[in-house]
Amino acid sequence: MTTAGIVLEGISLSVPLYVQPERRARSWIAMLTGAAFDPPRRVQARILDDISFQAGEGDRVAILGRNGAGKSTLLRVLNGVYPPTAGAMRVNGSCQALLNMSLGFSGEATVRENIFLRGTAMRLKAADMRDKIESILEFAGLQEKSSHRLRTLSSGQKMRLGFAISTSVQHDIILMDEWVGSGDSDFMAKATARMQDRMGGSKIVVLASHSVGLLRDICNKGIVLEQGKLVYAGDILPALQHYHGLMSMLRMQDPEGQETSSAGGQLVYGCAEAISFEDGLVLVRGWITSTNGEPPQGLALEVGGERYQSVGLERNKRPDVMRHFGLGDPQCGFIARFEMEGITALSELGEKVRVLGGMSVERPSTPLRVAPAVTTALKGAH
Numbered sequence: 115m116t117t118a119g120i121v122l123e124g125i126s127l128s129v130p131l132y133v134q135p136e137r138r139a140r141s142w143i144a145m146l147t148g149a150a151f152d153p154p155r156r157v158q159a160r161i162l163d164d165i166s167f168q169a170g171e172g173d174r175v176a177i178l179g180r181n182g183a184g185k186s187t188l189l190r191v192l193n194g195v196y197p198p199t200a201g202a203m204r205v206n207g208s209c210q211a212l213l214n215m216s217l218g219f220s221g222e223a224t225v226r227e228n229i230f231l232r233g234t235a236m237r238l239k240a241a242d243m244r245d246k247i248e249s250i251l252e253f254a255g256l257q258e259k260s261s262h263r264l265r266t267l268s269s270g271q272k273m274r275l276g277f278a279i280s281t282s283v284q285h286d287i288i289l290m291d292e293w294v295g296s297g298d299s300d301f302m303a304k305a306t307a308r309m310q311d312r313m314g315g316s317k318i319v320v321l322a323s324h325s326v327g328l329l330r331d332i333c334n335k336g337i338v339l340e341q342g343k344l345v346y347a348g349d350i351l352p353a354l355q356h357y358h359g360l361m362s363m364l365r366m367q368d369p370e371g372q373e374t375s376s377a378g379g380q381l382v383y384g385c386a387e388a389i390s391f392e393d394g395l396v397l398v399r400g401w402i403t404s405t406n407g408e409p410p411q412g413l414a415l416e417v418g419g420e421r422y423q424s425v426g427l428e429r430n431k432r433p434d435v436m437r438h439f440g441l442g443d444p445q446c447g448f449i450a451r452f453e454m455e456g457i458t459a460l461s462e463l464g465e466k467v468r469v470l471g472g473m474s475v476e477r478p479s480t481p482l483r484v485a486p487a488v489t490t491a492l493k494g495a496h
């Protein structure tokens with residue numbers, strides 16, 4: 115039996131880029147001449163620079179960094195999609211990458227044929243794939259569609275098929291990029307259970323995500339990337355602190371970027387821990403903070419696609435959360451009240467409830483994690 119392990123020593127990756135020199139034409143003729151005789155210049159861009167780290171059996175490694183820091187690229191290097199242009203890399207053990215759910219699919223082939231195609235891309239034997247076909251179709255809920263062409267499937271159905279094939283086999287190492295499911299709630303519940311099972315059964319997990327809470331819950335190690343360079347590698351708590359520090363430094367340098375990023379929903383995180391119905395209002399309790407430690411002001415509840423802004427946001431001290439995440443915001447706890455016309459009991463909310471947070475009151479857009487207690491309360495209410 116192989117001992118799973120990952121060793122990266124001074125890995126760099128340079129890629130050719132074609133950059134179009136800026137055109138400053140004063141007339142249409144000059145612009146056309148420029149387009150014809152001013153071709154793009156080829157330059158080398160170093161998108162990963164001298165990365166070293168190790169992971170052994172039992173390690174769950176978080177890759178942290180802002181947009182464009184190089185997280186997905188590093189996962190692709192680990193998966194062998196991009197051979198590094200410098201440095202040495204050893205990956206021992208079978209590797210499953212959940213990076214691109216539609217990898218190896220052909221729109222013209224049938225669903226059944228695509229299962230074989232994807233299996234080949236995953237280096238699985240045809241005989242092994244044949245045994246798995248029925249269970250894959252069943253997991254994806256596509257038995258009826260097995261002989262339909264893939265291009266006739268909806269994007270959600272394709273995602274389900276890709277997920278069902280990718281996770282049909284247990285591997286030693288799982289490489290995962292930000293996994294945002296787009297299936298319906300029944301499929302998401304099944305998919306989450308399978309992911310937990312696969313992650314539990316694999317020897318090493320490497321996970322890139324902006325969801326700090328998720329990384330804190332799953333990972334024991336963390337690496338922080340900035341502009342393709344490794345700025346920290348070690349235990350998860352110091353790695354998260356490093357990431358918070360880096361983000362707040364970057365935001366101080368670029369206060370305008372702060373608004374854009376928070377509007378983009380990357381910098382707010384937290385958890386909705388409990389939900390109840392009291393005195394005609396829906397109450398959500400939990401905690402919320404931002405990567406620079408400033409208290410987010412916006413909270414909303416999304417029920418069946420409708421958004422409700424909070425009508426009262428009370429803050430409270432959460433030393434337990436501060437200790438757990440190494441946060442500097444003592445008032446990160448909250449109780450948010452929502453007035454929802456026509457709702458007289460929790461049972462009328464349904465199960466598709468999201469809690470959204472944001473820096474400004476007007477546009478909360480980042481989904482908070484929803485604790486199992488909330489899901490159970492909503493389910494139990496039916």
Ligand SMILES: Nc1ncnc2c1ncn2[C@@H]1O[C@H](COP(=O)(O)OP(=O)(O)OP(=O)(O)O)[C@@H](O)[C@H]1O
Pocket residue numbers: 129130131159161179180181182183184185186187188
């Ligand atoms: N094949 C490529 N050719 C040129 N540049 C690339 C290529 N792949 C990635 N890049 C660049 O490398 C940088 C890192 O990209 P990457 O997708 O790894 O970032 P990331 O940290 O995963 O970002 P995000 O959080 O937004 O997903 C970006 O600036 C991107 O434009």
